[in-house]
Structure formats: C-alpha cells, structure tokens
Amino acid sequence: MRTFAATALTPPPYEALVHRAVGEITAHTAEWADAFGLAPTEAARERLSRANAAELAARACPEVPVAAARLVADLLTWLFAFDDRCDEDAMGTDPGRLAPALAPLLEVVDRFGTAAHADYQPAGPTAAALHDLCRRIRALGRPGGLLRFSAAFREYLFALLWEATNRQLHRVPRFAEYVQMRRHTGAVLPSFALTDLATDGLAAPADRVDPRVVRLDLLAADLVCWCNDVFSYGKERLRDGHNLATVIAHELSWPERAALTEAAARYNAGLAAYRSLEAEVLAEADTRLSRMLLARRRWLRGTYDWSLSASRYS
Template identity: 55%
Template sequence: MRAFAPTSVVAPPFRPRANPYRSTLARASASWADRHGLTADPQRAARLRRANAAELAARVAPDADVVRVQLLSDLITWLFALDDRCDEDGLGTDPGRVAPVISQLMRTLDGPGATPPTDLGDRSPLALTLADLCHRVRRLGRPGVLLRFTASLHQYLFALLWEAGNRQQGRVPAVAEYIQMRRHAGAVLPSFALTDLAESGLPHSRHRVDPTLARLNTVAADLVCWCNDLFSYGKEHGQDPHNLATVIAHETGHGPAAALATAAERFNDGLALFLRLQAEVLTDAPPSVARLVATRRNWIRGTYDWSVNSSRYQ
C-alpha cells in the first residue's frame, strides 16, 4: 500500500529544500541519543537510524542556523524513540503501563527546563533527554516558546494515553474524533514551536490568535499527520487503529483501497485549503507572519519528501 500514497496524493507545490548541515545534524543527534541512553538497546538504535530524524529536521528548517536546528533534530529523535517504545515495544497497548512513563515525563515538563538534567537524579533516558531539550530551549531566552513547547508536549502525552486506551479496548475512533486527537498524537505542534524558534523572527501573540492564521496552522498540522498516515498505512494496516484511512474504512464500511482514496482526497482538499488561507494571511502580512507561513510550507513539503524516501514505513 506504500506505493499508493505518492500516486494519489498531490505533491505540495512548494520548492523542496534542505538545510546544508544535515550530515552534521545526523551525527550530533545520534551522539546525543547514545550519550543519554536512548539507544542502549541495539534494536532501538537501529530503528532510530532508519527513522533519520535529522533528514526531516533539515527539510523543514532549511534556513536555520545549526545550533537551533540541532535542537529540532534532537526533539524529532526523542519523539521517534518514544513513538517506537509505544508502537514497536508494546508500551502503548496498555494505559496501565504507559501511564507511569507519561507521569514522569509530565513531571519533567512541569519544570520547565529550570533544572539541568544532570541534577535530576535517577530518571529514565526518556525523561532525562526531555529535560535536556527543555533546558536548552530555556537557555535561548524565549519564554513564550518554552511555554508553547511544554504545553503542546503535555497535549501530546495525553494523546498517547488516549491511543493506549483505544488499543486496549480494541476501539477504532470516529473520524472527527481521530482528526482532532491526531494533531496532538502526531506531536506536530511542539515541533512547530521549535521550528519557529530555529527560524527566528517570531510573530507577536496578537498575530498568532488571528483566526485565519490559527486555522492555517491547524490545517498545516493536519496535512503533516495525514501525509504520515498515507505513507505508513501499509505498515500499520491491521495492526493499529490510529490511521486516517483505517478510521475512514471503519466508519464508512469501505475497503482499504476506497478508504485510502478518500484519505488522499482529504489530504488534497486540505492542501487546497492551505493555499487559500495562505493567500489570505499573506495579504499585507508583516515579515514575521510571512516567515511563520513559510515554516508551515516547509513542514508540509518536507514531510512529503522525507516520507517518500524514508525506510521507517517499510
């Protein structure tokens, strides 16, 4: 089913780009994961190498300086590590097992980043690496980004618990419910926060609460998640209910091919909506808003290009 996505999904009409430091990012993120114990298990190490978080970070933040895009690359590495623990190692099949992990991670976020990870004592590698990320964000001196980053990670962790409950109960969520929760389970919003930080020139909060810009941000998050769903369907089909095509099939009674076609159509319609919202937002927009919109374009295009070439979904 993997071959279905590239032929059915409209390629985002934005120029593909990549940060020139991608090789440096890959080496540094691998070293960071090793140093903090995320790759102590050989299987987990191999999965992280295949995921190639640095390649995705390089594609979505092509103009960022190496220090700030490294922070984004390390975040994506951490997200892949936790996602694999939930999906591949079975942690996410039982709320009772995943809840203590989430509790420790939330305790880390409640810091937020005030205590260096070296002073946190005996915590899990996932908690220590999360503490390191928060501490590094804090040191960059943008408290608004730190608060947005930690708040969206709280939402992400709650969504992981929601997914675990669904798996335990054998429950396939309704399409509308899935779309709402997928934005958080996909961890796109904390990734957006660090991408904005990496690209600098952040817009004032009064611009961020503009309804049209807020909707554009949500549509961009949905497109990133749905693109992921379409490319990963072949791997996930029959194993996990958390895929756009799967929930469409369950709700409509359609077979896999028809459900995939409907999911692709939803992506294509969402892309057309993004283009309309972009045109509206960029009318007389200040440079900071234009930069934010550019980061969302980069995320949509970068996710598509990374997904086409990624071995993570094979």
C-alpha cells in the same frame, strides 16, 4: 504503498530544500541519542536510525543555524525513540503501564528546563534527554516560545493515553475525533513550536489567535499527519485503527482501497484549502507571521519529501 502515496498525493507546491549541514546534523543527533541511551539495544538503534529524524529536520528547517537544526533533529529523534519504546514495551496498548511512564516526563516539562537541583534528577534516560531539550530551548531566551512548546508537549503526552486506551479496547475512533486527536498524538504542534523558535517565527499574540491563523496552523498539522498516514498505511493497517484511511473505512463501511483513496483525496483538498487561506493571510502578514507561515510550508514540503524515502514505514 509508497508508490500509491506518491501517485495519489499532490506534492506541496513549495520549494524543496535540505539543510547544507544535513550530514553534520545526522552525526550529532546519533551521538546525542547514544549519549542518553535512547536506543539501548542494537535493534533499537537500527530502528531509530531508519527513522532518519535528522533528514526530516533538515528538510523542515533548511535555512536555520546549525545549532537550531540540531535541536529540532534531537526533538524528532526523541519522539521517534519514545514511539519505539511504546511499541516494543507494549506501553502503547496499556494505559495502565503508560501513565506511570508519562509522569516523570510531565515533571520535566513542568520545570521548563530549569537547572536540576540536588534533590531532583530526571527519572531515566528518556526523561533526562527531554530535560536536555527543555534546557536548550530555555537557553534560547524566548519565554513565550518555551511556554508554547511546553503546552503543546503536555497535550501530546495526554493524547498518548487516549491512543493507548483505544488500543486496549480495540476501538476505532470516529473521524472527527480522530482528526482532533491526531494533531496531538503526532506531536506536530510541539515540533511547530520549536521550529518557530528556530526560525524566529514567533508571531504576535494577536496574530496567533486570529481565526484564520489558527485555522492555518491546525490545517498544517493535519496535513503533516495525513501525509504520514497515507505513506505509512501499509505498515499501520496491521497494527491498529489509528490511521486516517482505517478510520474512514470503519466509519463509512468502505473497502480498504476506497478508504485509502478517500484519505488521499482529503489530504489534497486540505492542501488546496491551505494554499487559498495562506495567500489571504500573507497579503496582510507582518515579518514574524510571514516567517511562521514559511516554516509551515517547509514542514509540509519536507514531510512529503522525507516520506518518499523513509525506510521506517516501508
């Protein structure tokens, strides 16, 4: 499947970079995950190590201070670990079990990283690690960015319930529904929000709600997720219907190979549309919006390059 993806997908035509401290970031993130017990068994640690979240962060944020890159890597590690937990504990197929597990996480996010008082302690290692992330984001002193991250993270948590319900019912979503929800189940938007904080790319509110910028941000999130879908199809096709190629095959009654080819074609068309609109917006962008768009380019290229060697989906 990796050979197909590398051949069928157009590489994002942006500079491929990796953070100079990728080794340090990797070591830190492994220690951070161990300190919070995010991977309590040897098998879980091996699976989390194979995700190599630190490399993805180092590619998506190649030019930020080391502390900021570590924060992004820790968030991605948390997301991979929670995804593993949903798979291993079967929570991802049972919304009745997943909902109670999300409540303490939502409580953490609602507190916006404020110091834990004597009457409040995060409920378990997953919540404690998330609280640490929120606390460190709060310490950056950018409340607007913290609000964006928290809002996007809430959407991610609730989207997981949608995904679990589909799995319980053996339901394959329609294409338009899948595209909308995939942005959230993939946790790309909170990752973008944290990256904007790390790169000082917090665009002005007027720019954030500009229809062209909104379109670019959503399309960037789609492209990150669709790239992952094509690279991971060989593994995910055996699990459930939450993959772009599977959704296309189901909706159009197409054979597997044709649907996978169409998924790659939609990624390529989306990338071309992104580049065209990006050029239009950049012609009028101020410094902060330009940094935000640079961060999106880093994510698009970084995701593609990381996927070429990611053993998590092999």
